[in-house]
Amino acid sequence: MRFRHKVVAGLTTLVLPFAAMVGLATPASAAANATATFTKTQDWGSGFGGSWTVKNTGTTTLSSWNVEWDFPTGTRVASSWDATITSTGDHWTAKNLAWNGTLAPGATVTFGFNGVGPGFPSNCTLNGGSCDGGVVPGDEPPSAPGTPTASGITDTAAKLTWAAATDDKGIKNYDVLRDGVKVATVPPATTGPTSYTDNTLSAGTDYSYTVQARDTKDQTGPVSASVAVRTTGNGNPGGGGSKIKMGYFTQWGVYGRNYHVKNLDTSGTAAKITHINYAFGNVQNGKCTIGDAYADYDKAYTADQSVDGVADTWDQPLRGNFNQLRKLKAKHPHIKILFSFGGWTWSGGFTQAAQNPAAFAQSCYDLVEDPRWADVFDGIDLDWEYPNACGLTCDNSGPAALKNLAAATRTKFGPNYLVTAAITADGSTGGKIDKADYAGASASFDWYNVMTYDFFGSWATKGPTAPHSPLTPYPGIPQQGFSSSEAIAKLKAQGVPDKKLLLGIGFYGRGWTGVTQDAPGGVATGPGQGTYEQGIEDYKVLKTTCPATGTVGGTAYAKCGNSWWSYDTPATIQTKMAWAKNQKLGGAFFWSADGDTSNGELVNAIHTGLQ
Incomplete structure (x- = not known):
């Protein structure tokens, strides 16, 4: 293939x-x-x-x-x-x-x-x-319309008005281009200047508009001069305006899961999020490297799988997920995309990276800014699981390693790129948050994606059953410090600004089998049956196969037959978003988009909950 x-x-x-x-x-x-x-x-x-x-x-x-x-x-x-x-x-x-x-x-x-x-x-x-270069008079293309003017600018909208173009046969309509991409076609006004209101914008964001006339023979003339528009409000986390609503898109989802960038659009997700983390790039020999070249930039998309309905050709310079993300940004220009490196499987390379942070940062910059896809990415996310602690492998780089790596990455990428990190939510005494200088490193990061999920799961094969993403502790919780509120409180106490903390939501459940007790704390015989992996299942499956039967610690659980699962629902996500707003957090993020329903009901809960 x-x-x-x-x-x-x-x-x-x-x-x-x-x-x-x-x-x-x-x-x-x-x-x-x-x-x-x-x-x-x-x-x-x-x-x-x-x-x-x-x-x-x-x-x-x-x-x-x-x-x-x-x-x-x-x-x-x-x-x-x-x-x-x-x-x-x-x-x-x-x-x-x-x-x-x-x-x-x-x-x-x-x-x-x-x-x-x-x-x-x-x-x-x-x-x-x-086509032979000759000029044939008598049916000229339209002239350029007048330079548009902007008015009525709000957090999410702007009105554009322009003087008419001229044409020997008459003007049929005008194409409105936002950042060079057509967003609307409008007929000319019967009297006076023509106008169009774009109400799909994001707060605190810069846009550029031009207008192009089309005559009755569908010939287009030159584009007008441009007008710059900046919407009101503040799009930065915790800045008093819009909250960050970020989601992970996994490169491997295009295989067995059959989940593609287009699904972000058709589900309504793209219209309701602000950022995408593309997971993952690898970390090898202390450097950022491509994780899956075929999925990333070589897979050929058919028209029905493509964001814009146009099939890839065999010789185009960029294909795969990167090209589809480029098309998604053209359709939803408010979205910023970050290339995420590491993750559970590929975090082992960070230990060597920490030995030469400047070389690591240079390698990441060179990869993110590769000319083939430089326009796709707006920043970088470091998903190190975990600095100076153990994940799939153990690291002993010292408590300053993350701070040093963050500083070098920020220096290389500069102020115009986003630099973020996914970090532990282990708030236990002497736990992973205590192992690294997250407060010091936060000076170089735009925000942290606090992984407030996977606290409990069927790796403890006999239980006790417990929700994998509790918002708050509850009586009988198996481990102190293993809740979202305790993790956020500990990071704040260390000195991490609240506006740089994003609350994590898992779009999946974790569960056990052989369970007889409905309430949390029951005994199990092993992991629950999952579609792709034992003990884990997508929300879109669980909502119908094992509907929620109760809530604990601000999240839901379900008992069906001898299976026991915990997962977030739209209702519990609304509760979590209200809590995040009360804590003045920068927003929320989710792992990962392919676990949601086809109409994006979990994303919608995040979106409405952070309004």
């Missing part, structure tokens, strides 16, 4: 390619000083390979290109690369991608496709003009 070129290679072994080059020139409107030439590269009877070459023959740089042509009925594009190709009936349009739209004088760009049918393109236009 990792052989990217299999289909195309197969075609080239079946036929001998030939070139049939034609310059198609059919009048449309003025677009001088550029040409588009079609080449038929292969022909295998029922279909063919084709490519277009766009050349800037002028003396000024082209900022974008748009090639249009007609196919005879029965001929169509089956797949394409290096351009976005769409159709209306037999009329086809190819537009540049974000990375290949700019052409300096004399420069060329080529895009291609595989076609079905015997036909040949005709009636070619390039940017509204003839």
Whole structure:
């Protein structure tokens, strides 16, 4: 499944390619000083390979290109690369991608496709003009609209108003672009200037708007000058405005779980969160490394799995989850994405990283800022489980190790990137919080994701049964310090600012089998049956297979047959969010998105609870 070129290679072994080059020139409107030439590269009877070459023959740089042509009925594009190709009936349009739209004088760009049918393109236009570079008067594209002005700016909305563009045949509508991505198409006003209100914004966030006119022949003119907008409020945690609502997306979810970046959009999750942690990058030999190259940037997405409904092509420069996250950000520009390194399995590499924090930070920066996906990530998250303590492996780097690593990472990434950490919630006396200088390290971190879950579970095979994510201690709790409130209180007492603490919510349950007692504290014979792992199950499964029968310590538990599970529900999450707001915490986060229902009911509980 990792052989990217299999289909195309197969075609080239079946036929001998030939070139049939034609310059198609059919009048449309003025677009001088550029040409588009079609080449038929292969022909295998029922279909063919084709490519277009766009050349800037002028003396000024082209900022974008748009090639249009007609196919005879029965001929169509089956797949394409290096351009976005769409159709209306037999009329086809190819537009540049974000990375290949700019052409300096004399420069060329080529895009291609595989076609079905015997036909040949005709009636070619390039940017509204003839494909041979000639200018055909009489049907000009629209002019640029006036520079938009902004008014009525709130935490979540802004109104844009602009003067009309002109066109010899009339204006059909206007495209509104936010940060270069179209967010709306609006008809022109019958009188006076046209306006549009964007009410999908985030508090304390910067945006840039332009407007582009479209005439009655669907030709687009140049974009207007831009206007900058900053919404009111403060998007920083604890700053008196919006709270952080962060969720983990796991790279391995694209396999057996069949959970993709698109699901963040279709479930409504993307509209209700502020940040995503992409889990995980590895830590090897003291450096940040890729965790799963295939899932991260090589997996080819079909149209039905893709965020924007456009399938990946075999030769595009970035695929996989990273490309899908890029598409998600284009659709939801308020979201910030962090690359999370470490986790339970890959935290062992932090011990060597702590020996040379500057080299570690440099390696992480180089990876996060790789030119192929630099625009995807807004920061880095360090998930070290656990500094100067034991997780899957034990570390003895000393109490200052996390502080030193954090300082080096912040220095390298600078103030314009987010730098965060997932940390222990072990508030017991002499426990993991006591092992490291979390207060000192917090000066370099934007916030901590306090992992206030997995306190109890079926690794204690015979019990006692206990909720894995209690908000508060309760009579009979098996271990002192193993609750969210005790962990948060201890971190505050150490000197960590409350606004830098996020409360963790698990979107799963932990459970046992062989249990006869309904209330917590019962005896078990082993772990409960889970879909992917013994003793653990997604909320979306448990809500119907083992509905909650009670609450304890601010979370829910369930007894069904001889099984006993604990997990959070929308109701207990609302309780936890009210508590987080009362504690003036920076917000909340969850592990992980694939455990929620298809309509995101747990995310919605976090979202509404932190309003």
